[in-house]
Amino acid sequence: MKANKRTVWFLTLLSLVAVISIYYLKKETPMSLDGMAIFGDNDAVTVSKPGNEGETKTVYADSMLFEEMRMQVLNERSSLKDQLLTKVQSPDTTAEEKSAAYDEMAELTKRTSAEDLMETQLKALGYPDAFVRKDNGKVSVSVISEDGGHSTKMAAEITQYILTSWEDARTVQVDFMEK
Structure with missing residues (x-):
């Protein structure tokens, strides 16, 4: 019985470490919509490209x-x-x-x-x-x-x-x- 409890405890800790690792790995990757404001005051979408910091282009849907x-x-x-x-x-x-x-x-x-x-x-x-x-x-x-x-x-x-x-x-x- 003691070996069974140790195995359950070990698997619980291992799964917790795996979940925390995946969370931190996903947290560091940027979202695909960075630099794009979707919802604003008007019905336009403002797109800014990473290379052009001062230049923005407004696109109407x-x-x-x-x-x-x-x-x-x-x-x-x-x-x-x-x-x-x-x-x-x-x-x-x-x-x-x-x-x-x-x-x-x-x-x-x-x-x-x-x-x-x-x-x-x-x-x-x-x-x-x-x-x-x-x-x-x-x-x-x-x-x-x-x-x-x-x-x-x-x-x-x-x-x-x-x-x-x-x-x-x-x-x-x-x-x-x-x-």
């Missing part, structure tokens, strides 16, 4: 801009759906008005899902991020171009892709943003 635009559209459509829902639930509303409100709610849902699908398809074509909005046959597309170079050929490709994908799209406006 274009995807954050698209997220703000998506949230704005989501808020507009959500308030419109709430208005339609109150119209449907009102006892003073006629059956025809309720049917029209249901149809409009279904159209909003269909348009939102179609825009999301088109954004996903544009990302699959090789663009880092895209924002698509459709109103009354007019489609507005904002795309981040990875290499900074955008051409009429790329705009024509996006326009043709959208016109063939959406049957009720009449005009397409494509805006490029540099990454």
